[in-house]
Amino acid sequence: MTLSVDIRKKLGKFTLDVRFETAGGILALLGASGSGKSMTLKCIAGIETPDEGRIELDGLTLFDSEKRVNLPTRERKVGYLFQHYALFPNMTALENVMAAVSGSKAEKRRIAEERLKSMYLLDSKDKYPAQISGGQQQRVALARMLVREPNIIMLDEPLSALDSYLKWQLEMELVDIFRGFDKPVVYVTHNRNEVYRVSDDVCVLENGASEPVVSTHELFLAPRTLAAALISGCKNFSRARRTGPRSVFAVDWGVELVTEAPVPGDVQYLGVRSHAIKAVGAELNRAGKPADAASGDPGNRGAANAPLPATNVLSCRVGKVVREMFSVIAMVRPEESEPASDFARIRVKMINDKWAALGEPVPPGRIHIRIDPAEILLLK
Amino acid sequence: MVFSPILLSIEVAVCATSVSFVLGLFIAKQVVKLRRLKSLVDGILTLPLVLPPTVVGFFLLLTFGRNGLLGDMLAAMDVSVVFTLAGAIIAATVVSFPLMYRSARGAFEQFDRDLIYAGRTIGMSETKIFWRVIMPGCKPGIISGLVLTFARALGEFGATIMLAGNIPGKTQTMSLAIYSAVASGNREKAYMWVAIIMLISFTCMFLMNIFAARTRKSVKAGAAAGSIIKDEKSLPEGTAIL
Numbered sequence: 295m296t297l298s299v300d301i302r303k304k305l306g307k308f309t310l311d312v313r314f315e316t317a318g319g320i321l322a323l324l325g326a327s328g329s330g331k332s333m334t335l336k337c338i339a340g341i342e343t344p345d346e347g348r349i350e351l352d353g354l355t356l357f358d359s360e361k362r363v364n365l366p367t368r369e370r371k372v373g374y375l376f377q378h379y380a381l382f383p384n385m386t387a388l389e390n391v392m393a394a395v396s397g398s399k400a401e402k403r404r405i406a407e408e409r410l411k412s413m414y415l416l417d418s419k420d421k422y423p424a425q426i427s428g429g430q431q432q433r434v435a436l437a438r439m440l441v442r443e444p445n446i447i448m449l450d451e452p453l454s455a456l457d458s459y460l461k462w463q464l465e466m467e468l469v470d471i472f473r474g475f476d477k478p479v480v481y482v483t484h485n486r487n488e489v490y491r492v493s494d495d496v497c498v499l500e501n502g503a504s505e506p507v508v509s510t511h512e513l514f515l516a517p518r519t520l521a522a523a524l525i526s527g528c529k530n531f532s533r534a535r536r537t538g539p540r541s542v543f544a545v546d547w548g549v550e551l552v553t554e555a556p557v558p559g560d561v562q563y564l565g566v567r568s569h570a571i572k573a574v575g576a577e578l579n580r581a582g583k584p585a586d587a588a589s590g591d592p593g594n595r596g597a598a599n600a601p602l603p604a605t606n607v608l609s610c611r612v613g614k615v616v617r618e619m620f621s622v623i624a625m626v627r628p629e630e631s632e633p634a635s636d637f638a639r640i641r642v643k644m645i646n647d648k649w650a651a652l653g654e655p656v657p658p659g660r661i662h663i664r665i666d667p668a669e670i671l672l673l674k
Numbered sequence: 675m676v677f678s679p680i681l682l683s684i685e686v687a688v689c690a691t692s693v694s695f696v697l698g699l700f701i702a703k704q705v706v707k708l709r710r711l712k713s714l715v716d717g718i719l720t721l722p723l724v725l726p727p728t729v730v731g732f733f734l735l736l737t738f739g740r741n742g743l744l745g746d747m748l749a750a751m752d753v754s755v756v757f758t759l760a761g762a763i764i765a766a767t768v769v770s771f772p773l774m775y776r777s778a779r780g781a782f783e784q785f786d787r788d789l790i791y792a793g794r795t796i797g798m799s800e801t802k803i804f805w806r807v808i809m810p811g812c813k814p815g816i817i818s819g820l821v822l823t824f825a826r827a828l829g830e831f832g833a834t835i836m837l838a839g840n841i842p843g844k845t846q847t848m849s850l851a852i853y854s855a856v857a858s859g860n861r862e863k864a865y866m867w868v869a870i871i872m873l874i875s876f877t878c879m880f881l882m883n884i885f886a887a888r889t890r891k892s893v894k895a896g897a898a899a900g901s902i903i904k905d906e907k908s909l910p911e912g913t914a915i916l
Contacts, residue, residue: 341791367794380792384810393806394796442796 301347312504322489325499331482340367373444379435381423388419534564546637548630554668563673570669606665622649683847690766690827698774723772731836761838770826777819781812821882
């Protein structure tokens with residue numbers, strides 16, 4: 295079972311240009327709102343027609359602009375779970391599922407009831423969508439979708455309209471269903487945590503253009519582009535220039551950083567997640583920044599009494615301080631940074647106690663931060 | 675004979691409402707699908723609602739009268755519209771049609787497209803989607819349009835008197851009978867027709883409100899449960915598919 299998509303569609307100023315392939319498992323389409331995720335699903339389902347390109351599912355051509363193939367939606371055998379489930383409000387749960395079955399009325403009823411039973415919905419079969427809970431609505435919509443035995447399941451932000459409590463429960467139910475489905479699942483979302491928990495592979499969409507499909511692991515632990523790193527939740531970036539096999543100059547921060555990974559020649563940016571940045575004390579002044587890079591062993595990090603690690607220490611001025619319930623987020627600016635640079639702000643997050651130990655510096659107080667060499671993302 | 679205006683009025687209103695209902699639904703469905711010239715077509719179809727009824731009647735007379743575009747054709751088939759009941763029905767239909775058309779169009783346009791798409795992905799035919807998904811969902815809007823259409827057709831005066839005249843027992847509906855009664859100084863008769871018209875109109879509105887409240891309740895409950903909430907990223911105008 296393979297889904298391959300290669301389509302282009304122009305909509306006013308917005309251009310959709312999406313290319314990806316999936317051979318089963320759960321593929322997440324991740325992107326901000328307006329990035330073309332839903333439009334892509336609608337093109338696969340045949341609700342929208344691309345201007346050009348091809349869509350193939352399991353050897354069957356659903357759409358091909360050159361061969362002038364454009365199968366109508368109802369012949370595509372796609373399962374589509376809409377954002378708000380799109381259950382027919384004037385039909386009961388059973389009637390909703392029956393609408394997706396063909397055959398004699400008795401046969402429809404038997405098949406639909408069987409499906410509802412397998413999803414623990416038999417008790418609510420005669421209730422209208424408005425009379426059942428959000429979780430039950432989702433299950434009815436899934437039952438209606440699965441009863442047609444589709445060749446693919448597509449979900450359009452299925453959890454975005456729910457409150458967080460229900461979300462967890464439904465997400466787990468969804469994953470259970472996906473695992474029992476041996477055909478491709480395409481899952482559209484703007485929530486990277488959901489992607490991390492749910493999907494096997496990810497295709498990032500930005501302004502209508504798709505990036506190459508990568509495994510979820512790769513996206514979050516080793517993103518390769520600035521856009522991918524941004525969408526994976528990384529918040530601190532600098533333009534970067536290679537200075538050695540394992541060292542890189544952070545242009546916006548005005549400092550050379552040592553990395554654990556070898557630096558590719560065409561590196562353009564570097565990114566560091568907030569959790570990889572540790573404050574190392576306000577008292578250390580720049581003159582005291584020792585030069586022996588050998589002691590920059592990552593094993594030292596976090597040890598309170600250990601000598602300060604020497605490498606990758608930046609002296610910064612505190613900008614804005616945001617207090618949360620158990621932690622403090624400080625926006626700091628490296629002293630060597632380019633003043634006009636947007637990238638020059640670094641976000642440091644620490645627990646309240648640590649902030650207190652630093653003497654709660656107020657802007658523009660000075661603190662030192664250390665960037666873990668193992669956690670520097672080298673990006674294109 | 676005395677009560678013929680009641681029968682004529684009801685006959686005219688029922689016929690006009692039936693024609694407006696079928697045409698209104700059909701045309702509204704087509705207009706929603708239009709990509710270009712939508713506002714122009716919409717404007718033309720709404721015109722009879724905003725023009726003075728006498729102007730509508732005048733145009734009808736030009737069209738159906740002697741030397742008129744349709745008048746000659748109908749005359750060749752030995753059918754006459756002017757000063758007949760058919761004329762009264764045509765006048766009432768033309769004047770009341772925009773109410774049905776606009777109500778139906780509004781209901782179709784507000785209808786959640788995802789329900790239609792969902793119907794297609796689960797393999798329902800377009801006919802089935804229309805009758806089993808769209809129509810039930812648009813019922814409140816369509817019913818209120820239907821009642822307004824009926825009320826307007828029942829009370830039609832200006833266009834009717836232009837096209838069908840005011841012939842007692844033939845084309846004199848209740849509205850025309852009131853006019854004649856007042857014109858001839860017969861106040862009692864006028865009061866009687868006014869009372870009857872008010873009774874019929876009020877009953878209609880009352881029934882509609884009961885019905886609309888019942889339907890709206892179930893639709894609202896559905897919306898509250900999150901099935902009719904519109905997507906903020908909904909499609910641009912041109913992509914309307916209904």
